[in-house]
Amino acid sequence: MVKSLLEKIAMDRRSFVAIASMGALISSSASAAASTDDARAVSALLTEYQASWNAGDAARMFRLATDDIHWVNIVGMHWQGKAQAELAHRAYLETMFRGVPLTLEEVESIMPLGADALIVVARWNIGAFTPPDGQAVPPSKDRMSLVLHRTSAGLRIAHGANVQINQAVQQFDPAKGTPPA
Structure with a gap:
């Protein structure tokens, strides 16, 4: 399912880019309504993710996932399938993350890809x-x-990847006009 979804996303992304380059084909009010709906749905999912993390409840957390989810954790471990991702999260939530709070700071971007998928970046x-x-x-x-x-x-989460932000090097982000020394 993930492979076919990713293939569809690639195809839909090419279509999205082609349409965007030809100009807006959807009215701004319809576009704004869709974005608002997406934002609400993403917010609800992330609120539930946060609540399940803070409750230490991996089973609850992975009710938010597709059966064939892929998850890459903060140190590069790659878990494939809901059973494996849930097992790994349960192990960590019951040990090193027990009682460790997680708080959503910001949804940085929501990018729709066709009718079936969104790419979200959250901090x-x-x-x-x-x-x-x-x-x-x-x-x-x-x-x-x-x-x-x-x-x-x-x-539902089909793929997740988590990266720790290294604050010390943020000042050297070339995309923000501060090239590395």
Whole structure:
């Protein structure tokens, strides 16, 4: 399912780019309504994700996922399928993330890809924790990219990837006009 969804996303993205380059074909009011609906649905999903994390409830969290979800965690582990992703999250939520708060700071972008998917980038605040290597990690900000699939039950996470933001190097972002030294 993920492979066919990603193939469709690639096709829909090419169509989206072609349409966008020809000019707006949808009225701004219809476009704004769709964006508002998407924003509300994304907000509801992320609110539930945050609540399930803070409750330490991996089963609740992965009710938000497709059965064939792919998840890449903050240190590059790649979990495939709901059972594997839920198992890994459960293990960490019951140990190093037990009681560690997660708070949504901002939804940075929502990009629709056809009728079936959205790409979302969200920024989170996460409390301090100690991973299995024993090296304490102070509170930080993370950036999460999600591919969300529209289903009859609402949005579901088809792919997630989480990256810890390195604050010390943000000042050297070439895309923001501050090239590296």
